[in-house]
Every structure is written in C-alpha cells, then in structure tokens.
Amino acid sequence: MAALRRCVPRWSRTQLLGPTKTADPNGRLNTFYQQRCAFRREAKRPETKKGSVPQEGELAKAGEAPVKAQAPPVGPPPPPKAPRPSLFKPLLFTIGFTGCSFGVSAIWQYESLKSRVNTARKEPEKPIDGSQDMAHWHKWWNQLSDFQKQLILLMSTADDFWSSLTEGQRTATGNIASTSISFERQSNCALWGVVTACPFSLNFSGIIAMNAVVLCCWRIPSMQRSMLKYFTSNPAARTRCLPMVLSSFSHYSIIHMVANMYVLWTFSSSIVSLLGREQFLAFYLSAGVISNMVSYTCKTATLRLHPSLGASGAVMAVLAAVCAKVPEAKLGLILLPMVTLTAGNALKFLLTMDTAGLVMGWRLFDHAAHLGGALFGIWYIVYGHKLIWRKREPLVKLWHNVRSQGGKPGGGPGSL
Template sequence: MALSHIMKFNQICCNRHLLLQIEDKFQKFPNRAFRRLQKQNKKEGFDSLASPFNNVNVDTGSIRIRKLWKPLGFTLMFSTACFGGAAVWQYENMRAHAINMLKQPTVFLYKKKSETYYKSSDWRRQLNEWWNGLSPGEKVFIPICFANILVFAAWRIPRFQPTMLNYFCSNPGSKSVCWPMLLSTFSHYSAIHLFANMYVLHSFSTGAVATLGKEQFLGLYLSAGVISSFTSYLYKTVTKQAGFSLGASGAIMAILGYVCTQYPDTKLGIIFLPILVFSAGSAIKVIVGLDLAGVVLGWRIFDHAAHLGGAACGIMWSYWGNQYIWHKREPLLQYWHSLRGSIK
C-alpha cells in the first residue's frame, strides 16, 4: 500500500505545534459575560487551545486526586465499549457482505427492474455516486469532520454557551467530569484550530483506515480521545493547574502515533516547506519530545499532557494493542453470534 502518497505530508502534523496554533485575537463570544471574563485574570489558565476559557476562574481546591476515580472508571469502560463495539460492527459488516454476495444474482435482477424507481432523484443519484467514489478513510473522516463542524457552530449560539462550557470543555475541577472527556474531543472554538485538526486527521486517516479498517480505526480514535482527556486530568490534578481544554488533538495524536510507528520510513514533509523532508519515525519522536518537554517544564502553550496521552495510546496500539487485544476478540464474537441467534 502506497503510504508515501497517503501521507504526502501536506500531512503535516509534524510541526503539529505550528498547525495547531489558535487565533488568540479571534472573534469574541457574542455573550457579554464572556467578554468580561476575558478581561479578568489574563495571566491565568492552561490550554491555549481554549483561549477564551483560560480566563474563567476555576477553584483549584476542587481538584483532588480522589476525584479521578470516576473519570478513570469512565475511561476504562468507554474504551472497552469502543473496541467491543468496533468488533461487533466489523462482524455485522462482514456478515451483511457475505449475505449480499450469496444473494447477488437476485439483487442484480431486482436492481434492473427497480433502478428507475429508487434512483429517480438526480441529487440522490449524484450523492450516491460521490459517496461510493470516496476512499474508506474519507468515509470515516467526513462524519467525524461534520460532527466537529456542528459543535463549532453551536459555540456561536449564545444560548448554548453555558451548556458548551459545561459539557464540551474538559476540566477536572468541573461538576461534570466524565462526558466532557469525550465531547470535548469534538469541540473547537477557533476556526483555525478546527481547520488544523481536521486537516491533519484527513491527511492520516486514509493510511490508518487502510491498515486498521474503519471499525478498529474508530475504536482507537474515540478511546484515545477519552484517554488523552484523562491524561490531561491527571496532569492538571497533580500540578494543581486548573483550566479548560478542548479539541481533537489527543485523538489525532493517537492516529499519528500509530501511523508513524507502523511506517517509520515513510517520507513526510511540511506543506509550506516542501524542501524539508523527514521520516515519519523522526517526526513522532520530535513531537513526543516537545510535548514531554512541555509537561516537564510546565509550558502552557498546548495541553501537552493530552497530546502525550494520545500519542502513547497510538504507539502502544501499534506495538501491542492490535496483536494482544484486537486479534483476541474471537470469544466476544462467538458470544455475540450466539446471542444474535438466540434473539432471532
């Protein structure tokens, strides 16, 4: 599989730190309360990806180690459910494909007779042709991107902002600590942040889906998003640095970590610096090194702990997860098969 084409690194993610820079002087919230908050405590906060939220006062006294048990349990259960659901989804897809192949002659005759009926609408036919022409990676990327765009639009509606702040920003000091770990990975306040993350995800999703399959890819992406949020919680709790985080960076770092570990010799480049070419293996080492330095030195440029959590998840899945977890899913599929039969 030609990963050099897949990753042509417009794909940069390598200087992921450059791509993920956010507008700092961007559009202000229409809500006046947020504008007042922006003027207060300008030097406080944690994650530059969430610049408008850094200036919201958070009680650091509410951040305690014992409060992490609930997020930890959520992380374990959600990750298990993601990969279990992905395994069942793959089983159902393979079963449907097998049944379709067995019925193929009948389906062919049915299509001939009814083609003018179910494709009578031009736009529907064109939409079907467009969708069928996409690669498997693009078919996974587009729904994820669409969900991120919807959440981005919701930030622009003043009446939704309190809900968005409570559930679409992760913060260990909040009252709601579990679902924001997932929902914040679909949340972007800045257009530049959204574009940068979706650009990197699109660049790497084709190669990752080609290797993992869409089901395993989605399981890794969603679980890594929650794991990266928990890593951020842990870091903020230990260092007593309160603050809001949001964005798909942690989940994307898992995909990046997986692909760069799986194909370390793939040549990558930066879109605006075509003369600069480097290997994927070197790229992931540099990115992890920068995030590690950010954690050790206490940088507040990005949520470096979340980036490290996501990257570690992808790298570990490349070395151990695929072999010792995904390839051991047979008992689950047998149970699902028997359960499915008993339901019928």
C-alpha cells in the same frame, strides 16, 4: 494707707497666679506657668470595653507604653488552595469506555460481514436488456424540468467525488452509507416543492462532520453554558466523565479545527487500511478519552485546573500509530512543502516538543493530552492490537450464540 491696702491683695494674687522667673544652674532664666492648685490631678484612664484594643493615643494619655500593632500584609490576600479533585471516577470511566468501544466495534464488524454475505446470497441475477433500459431513461429524462436536471447532475458529480475517496477518507469525512439515486416511473417525492424522483439517504456519522456541527453550536449564545459544561474537559468541574468524550469533537476556533481535521484527513487512509473502519473508530474514541485522562492527571498534580477542548489528543494517536508502523514514510510540512522528513523523525520531534512544553509549563496547547494520545497510539500499534483486537473471538462467539438463539421461536440454534 487705704490705697496701699487695696493694692496688696491685687499684688499677691498676681504673684501667685502670674508667671515667675527662676534661675537655673547655668544662670539662664526659665519661665513657666504654675498650676492653679498645689496638687496635680491624676489623669483619667480611658475605659476600654472587653475585647476591644486601646488605641496608641489613649495609652499615651494614660501613661502606659503603647503596644505596636502588627501591620497588615502588603498586597492582595493569597487565594485559598484548591483541593485536589479525585480521579477515581474518571479512571473507571476511561477503562469502561475503552472496553465498551472495542466490544461494540467487534460486534459491529460481525454484523457488517454477516449483512454483506446475506445480501450477496439473496441478490438474483437479472438479465439486462440494453435497448429497453435506454429507451426508458431517455423518456424519463425528457419529462424533467431544467432545475431537476441541474440538481441530478450536481448530485451525480458529488457521488463521483465520493466514490473516488478511500475508505479512510470516507470514514473521517462523513461515512455516507449509501448515496444511491434511484429513478422509478411511479415514485415521486417532493424536494423544496419540486416533484423529483430521487431518494437520497445520508448517514452523517463522520468525525469531521460532527466537529463542524459542534463548532457551529459554539456560535449560538443560548448554548454557551451547556457547551462549557459538556464540551470542555476540566478535572475541577462537577461533570467530568462525559466531557472526556465530547471535548474530543469540540473546537472553538476555526483554525484549530481545520488544522486537526486536515491531519486526520491526511492520515485517515493509512490508519483505516491498517485497522479497518470499525477498529479505527474504537481506537479514535478510546484515544480521545485516554488523552483527556492523562491531561486530568497532570492538571491535578500541578493544580493548574483550567478547561481544555479539541481533538488534538485523538489526532496525535492516529499520527503516532501511522508513524510507528511506517517510520520510513516521507512526510512534508504544510507551510514548507519543499521540506520533507521521515515519519519516525517527525514523531520524535513532536514528542520532544510536547515533553518540553509539559515540563516548562507552556499553556498554548494541552501538551499532556498530546503526549497521552501519542503514547497510546504507539502502544496500541505495537502491543494493544494483539492484546485487545485479536482476542475478540470469545465476545463475537457469545454474540453469535445470542443472535442464533433469538432467531428461532423455540430458542434452539439457528441463523437469522
């Protein structure tokens, strides 16, 4: 009995806590573990802070339906839209610069003509004594060293080459104002430590010379930031007006500069013979600014705000002006000299290619600047010359009156 009493509590605890088997309606046995207590404890709900989102696992433990979170977008986030830059200041600069260019050119032409007339009046006719002159030069030549003689011969050859160029080629190349070599008996100047007698004055104001200088500046590392700021045109940049002029003289690639300057050299004689040197320079500078303004407009409309540089817009204006004035002229291709076509057909082909490039979004060239320069060249040779240059007389008269009043101390009319 004592042994039985000890086994009964042990058996009862085993039955209460151990596994039991129950039969389901299908006749199969199901084994499960009973809970230690008769009542089920309530699951604790996770405490969430204000503003925080409960996780999916926490909601499942609390017995609530999980809320599906939105998946983040696949790929990098889209770049923010750039605001369209204002073109009011560049437009005012274009109008003002074009007007000032033609106004200064008209005054420059007046001063050049006046200087030539005064020089022709003041030059006295000197009698020429050939025997004394030849004896003087022969004696002077024998006093020079071999290096001085070679240097003088080289300069004389350069002067002969320059004299053989047309006025348009001189204007495009370097516009050497006076390449005079004067030899005097008592005037000596040191050149590289050698005593010579050769004052040599050059005026490097030519277009090709300026483009070559800017190309060299691009190769200087310390000037890269300034070159990007002032010698590339971009409507989204902070400095937008001055680069419209300077970028017309800026090339980063040597091939790009050589191609543009070759076309300018080819058509410079024709355009200068049509317009004259002063009017041509005003036309060229205005074409560069106007072509950049057209480029600004297209870039702002399409939001393709990337920088550009080069003289292609101004060169296209020169080419288009000559082709529109002389459409029957024969032109040859650089790479295929045996193929010739008329100037009118060449202009139509270039306009078609630039229009297609602008519509289809080609980025190899700034096609908007090409079109702007070409259209300006055609407009100026057909209408602009009559509307602008032939109406310069009031400005020239005003300048003449100002110069005349300033020539006399009393302020009365007179001439300098």
